[in-house]
Amino acid sequence: MRRINLDACPECDVLLNRAFPVMGEKAHCPRCGYLLQRPRRHSIERTFALSVSGLILMMPANLMPLISIKIFGNSNDGSLWSGVVMLIKDDMWIVAALVFLSSMLFPVLTIILSLLISGHLFFDKPNPNLAVWMRWLQHLDEWAMLEVYMLGIIVACVKLSSLAELKFGFGLYAFVALLMVAVTLSSGLDHYQFWQRINDMQKQQA
Amino acid sequence: MPDSVQRTAAFILSGYALYIPANIFPIMTVSRFGQGEPHTIIGGIVALVESDMLPIALLVLVASILVPLLKLLGITLLLFCAHFRWQINARLWTRLYRVIAFVGRWSMLDIFMISILVGLVDLGGVASVIAGPAATAFAAVVVLTMMAAKMFDPRLLWDYQR
Ligand SMILES: [Zn+2]
Numbered sequence: 001m002r003r004i005n006l007d008a009c010p011e012c013d014v015l016l017n018r019a020f021p022v023m024g025e026k027a028h029c030p031r032c033g034y035l036l037q038r039p040r041r042h043s044i045e046r047t048f049a050l051s052v053s054g055l056i057l058m059m060p061a062n063l064m065p066l067i068s069i070k071i072f073g074n075s076n077d078g079s080l081w082s083g084v085v086m087l088i089k090d091d092m093w094i095v096a097a098l099v100f101l102s103s104m105l106f107p108v109l110t111i112i113l114s115l116l117i118s119g120h121l122f123f124d125k126p127n128p129n130l131a132v133w134m135r136w137l138q139h140l141d142e143w144a145m146l147e148v149y150m151l152g153i154i155v156a157c158v159k160l161s162s163l164a165e166l167k168f169g170f171g172l173y174a175f176v177a178l179l180m181v182a183v184t185l186s187s188g189l190d191h192y193q194f195w196q197r198i199n200d201m202q203k204q205q206a
Numbered sequence: 207m208p209d210s211v212q213r214t215a216a217f218i219l220s221g222y223a224l225y226i227p228a229n230i231f232p233i234m235t236v237s238r239f240g241q242g243e244p245h246t247i248i249g250g251i252v253a254l255v256e257s258d259m260l261p262i263a264l265l266v267l268v269a270s271i272l273v274p275l276l277k278l279l280g281i282t283l284l285l286f287c288a289h290f291r292w293q294i295n296a297r298l299w300t301r302l303y304r305v306i307a308f309v310g311r312w313s314m315l316d317i318f319m320i321s322i323l324v325g326l327v328d329l330g331g332v333a334s335v336i337a338g339p340a341a342t343a344f345a346a347v348v349v350l351t352m353m354a355a356k357m358f359d360p361r362l363l364w365d366y367q368r
Contacts, residue, residue: 011300012364032300032364069326071333078326086324092337098345099321102314142356145311145318151265152318158262159254159319160327 009034036192043190044121044197050185051115057178058111062104064171066153071164079171080104080149106144107182113137114185117194126201134194141186146179210359211288217354218281224343224350225274232338234320240331244338247271247316269315270344277313277351280306281358288362296363303363307355313348317341 007016012032019027019037027037040046065077080103087096113133120127153175157166232244245253247270254263284303287294320337327335 011360012296013361014364032297032360034300066322067326069329071329074329074332076326076328078322078328083321083325086328087321087337090324090336092341094342095317095321095337095345098314098349099317103318103321142311142352145314148311148314149318151269151312152315152322155262155266155315156319156322156326158259159323162257163333164327 007036009036038190039193040188040190043188043193044118046188047114047118047185048122050181050188051111051118054111054178054181054185055115057174057181058108060171060174061178062108062171064174065169066172066175067157068167068169069160069164070167077169079169080175102143102145103149106140107146107178110137110140110144110182111185113140114189121194121197121201124201126205130198130201134191134198138191144182146175146182150176150179210357210362211285213357214281214354215285217350217357218278218285221274221278221347221350221354224346225278228274228340228343228347229271231340231343233316233340233344234323234338235336236327237334237336238332246340247344250316266316269312273309273313274344274347274351277306277310277355281351281354284358284363288358291366293367294363296367299363300360303355303358303360310348310352310355313351317345317348 007018008014009016009029009032011034012029014029014031016029016036021027021037021039023039023041025039026035028034029036062080065079068075068077084096084100084104087099113136117130117133117137119125120130153172160166229247231246233247233250235242235244237243247266251263251267251271254260254266280302284299284306286292287299320335320341323335324337327333
């Protein structure tokens with residue numbers, strides 16, 4: 001049987017001829033406008049390099065003080081983790097869990113998954129779990145919310161600025177760097193190319 | 207996805223139910239020198255306006271009040287479309303669905319801000335911030351509406367169009 005190059009649009013299910021966009025072009029579904037493909041240069045290499053730097057930034061961004069506060073000689077500093085700990089102390093379990101998952105665990109997992117996937121593709125090592133990891137990465141991407149947390153830091157600082165003396169800690173710089181890595185990581189990942197490589201690898205194995 | 211409409215409806219109804227306590231109960235209590243002052247979501251926005259921080263006040267208003275409400279109403283409309291098979295401009299409505307799915311995460315702004323304040327402003331008798339019951343309700347609203355958007359299958363809008 002001859003293999004026909006047909007793809008179904010993931011959002012409206014219309015059958016489409018396979019598009020061949022070149023670098024810088026985008027392929028949209030003609031019916032619903034869904035972004036089908038967006039080729040990225042050196043996507044595998046870039047994803048690999050970015051996830052390694054993300055891994056390095058993870059610990060300082062999560063555990064070191066973001067901001068320190070001083071009111072009448074009393075001072076304290078806060079990190080991502082200390083906020084979660086205080087919420088647990090106040091018995092706000094649901095809120096604490098949600099903050100922990102969306103600002104710490106899921107961002108970390110997306111970086112680890114990106115590293116695993118791009119590493120296997122970069123070194124040409126087939127692995128039966130690659131497709132599972134890809135699907136998890138796509139799910140987790142939605143629930144990792146570093147950029148929203150950044151906005152939360154800004155609003156909190158504005159609220160406190162008239163009441164207290166604020167100082168930015170090293171954790172904040174690490175956090176901003178981690179945020180930039182996470183954003184470039186998710187926008188630079190060429191899903192179509194990744195899936196194509198994973199399928200090719202599996203075919204070679206079989 | 208099986209039962210997409212029913213599941214989405216279940217999440218949306220729970221979302222409506224929790225939107226009310228999220229807005230009437232205090233979301234945090236700010237204590238200064240032992241004097242506790244509970245704030246609702248609206249109260250926090252009013253406080254920002256009073257201290258001349260209008261842009262930030264607008265930002266919080268959009269993220270904490272308007273986005274959750276528009277999400278609830280928007281997904282309800284999408285459900286009606288899919289269930290009653292209204293003849294609609296499916297391309298336009300799919301775009302609405304995408305906007306709803308995209309903006310949902312920004313509602314977490316207030317929750318993150320509270321987490322930062324609670325961890326940072328912990329100065330014993332001088333000043334402290336404690337999260338209130340509305341924080342749990344509001345966090346639940348955000349998760350429920352995100353789940354609803356995820357459960358809704360945009361294919362439903364296309365299937366019956368002529
Ligand atoms: Zn489509």
